[in-house]
Amino acid sequence: MARSAAMPHFGPQPPLQSHRLLDQLRERIRLMHYSRRTEAAYVHWCRQFIRFHRLQHPRGMGKAEVEAFLTHLAADRELSPSSHRQALSALLFMYTRVLDIQLPWMDDIGRPIVTPRLPVVLTPSEVQEVLRRIPEGPYRLLAKLLYGTGMRISEGVGLRIKDVDFAQQAIYVRAGKGGKDRVVMLPRSLATDLREQLGHARVQWSADQMEGRSGVELPHALARKYPRAGATWAWFWVFPQGTHSIDPRSGEVRRHHLYADTFQRAFKRAVQSAGIARPATPHTLRHCFATHLLQAGADIRTVQELLGHADVSTTMIYTHVLKVGGLGSRSPLDALQLPPTPMMQPPRSDRKQPDNALVFPELPRA
Numbered sequence: 001m002a003r004s005a006a007m008p009h010f011g012p013q014p015p016l017q018s019h020r021l022l023d024q025l026r027e028r029i030r031l032m033h034y035s036r037r038t039e040a041a042y043v044h045w046c047r048q049f050i051r052f053h054r055l056q057h058p059r060g061m062g063k064a065e066v067e068a069f070l071t072h073l074a075a076d077r078e079l080s081p082s083s084h085r086q087a088l089s090a091l092l093f094m095y096t097r098v099l100d101i102q103l104p105w106m107d108d109i110g111r112p113i114v115t116p117r118l119p120v121v122l123t124p125s126e127v128q129e130v131l132r133r134i135p136e137g138p139y140r141l142l143a144k145l146l147y148g149t150g151m152r153i154s155e156g157v158g159l160r161i162k163d164v165d166f167a168q169q170a171i172y173v174r175a176g177k178g179g180k181d182r183v184v185m186l187p188r189s190l191a192t193d194l195r196e197q198l199g200h201a202r203v204q205w206s207a208d209q210m211e212g213r214s215g216v217e218l219p220h221a222l223a224r225k226y227p228r229a230g231a232t233w234a235w236f237w238v239f240p241q242g243t244h245s246i247d248p249r250s251g252e253v254r255r256h257h258l259y260a261d262t263f264q265r266a267f268k269r270a271v272q273s274a275g276i277a278r279p280a281t282p283h284t285l286r287h288c289f290a291t292h293l294l295q296a297g298a299d300i301r302t303v304q305e306l307l308g309h310a311d312v313s314t315t316m317i318y319t320h321v322l323k324v325g326g327l328g329s330r331s332p333l334d335a336l337q338l339p340p341t342p343m344m345q346p347p348r349s350d351r352k353q354p355d356n357a358l359v360f361p362e363l364p365r366a
Contacts, residue, residue, distance in 0.1 A: 149187070166191060287318070
């Protein structure tokens with residue numbers, strides 16, 4: 001029987017040049033204006049999918065191969081539902097957007113349900129202790145800024161000079177999560193430290209100008225539209241890196257902002273030094289910002305705008321944290337008048353007895 005012209009041919013494919021396919025994937029992601037983190041994640045999962053099936057071309061694979069890869073991630077590697085959904089989204093993007101193959105069977109592959117988890121929230125005293133143990137300098141100031149404004153770590157390290165408004169006591173967050181802009185408060189207690197940090201950044205900016213550096217990276221096509229904007233003071237970083245680095249896309253030697261990974265390690269050491277057993281990260285400061293604002297009586301809509309949440313239901317997760325501890329219901333055990341539980345005392349060790357020795361009560365003398 002002759003093969004129908006409309007039927008896709010999934011016969012033997014030529015050897016896969018994975019680097020070419022992944023380059024096409026990157027180009028398509030950038031055309032859709034996705035973030036760099038999304039680009040890195042999608043390229044990672046598509047590369048893992050190709051390697052899992054021994055460099056077979058994705059055009060020659062279908063539902064069975066996709067299900068086998070996702071089963072491997074869930075059963076063998078025990079990935080979380082969120083990572084599972086991200087891998088599935090990456091494969092769907094590669095097939096539909098890059099290879100231009102419609103997948104009617106993709107709807108049959110169930111997406112794992114992500115169960116919302118309660119965030120880790122530190123008490124104000126614990127936050128103060130962690131901040132105190134971070135070394136003085138830009139890292140401590142950045143941690144204070146994250147707690148005082150609720151910014152994400154990527155938003156904090158990528159802050160530019162023009163986005164700090166001392167007159168209005170405001171910080172403008174540009175192109176946050178979802179590409180949205182928002183305004184947060186500038187803590188009055190950080191005004192002096194921020195001005196001092198800008199002074200240090202000014203020295204680095206002046207040194208780059210003396211050396212004829214090409215300036216900092218600009219978003220989108222602003223570098224072509226305004227060729228000299230990247231070298232201006234307004235676009236310089238509030239937290240610049242101490243050394244120069246090579247831009248992976250353009251190959252130019254530039255000064256980047258502080259690396260998030262380095263700050264995360266410094267924050268982790270401070271948490272461990274403070275004796276906090278909970279898994280606190282720099283993102284925990286954002287959770288603490290929202291929870292402590294609600295505890296102080298702030299309106300949840302205001303907190304939603306400060307955090308940049310599109311839906312108030314996302315902000316409502318912090319109201320669940322308020323229901324525990326001193327702000328929650330009283331445990332019925334606390335209403336019972338019970339004597340305190342005696343502490344178990346260790347056995348006396350003044351007389352050493354063998355483990356199997358029998359101890360008899362002392363008999364009265366005749």
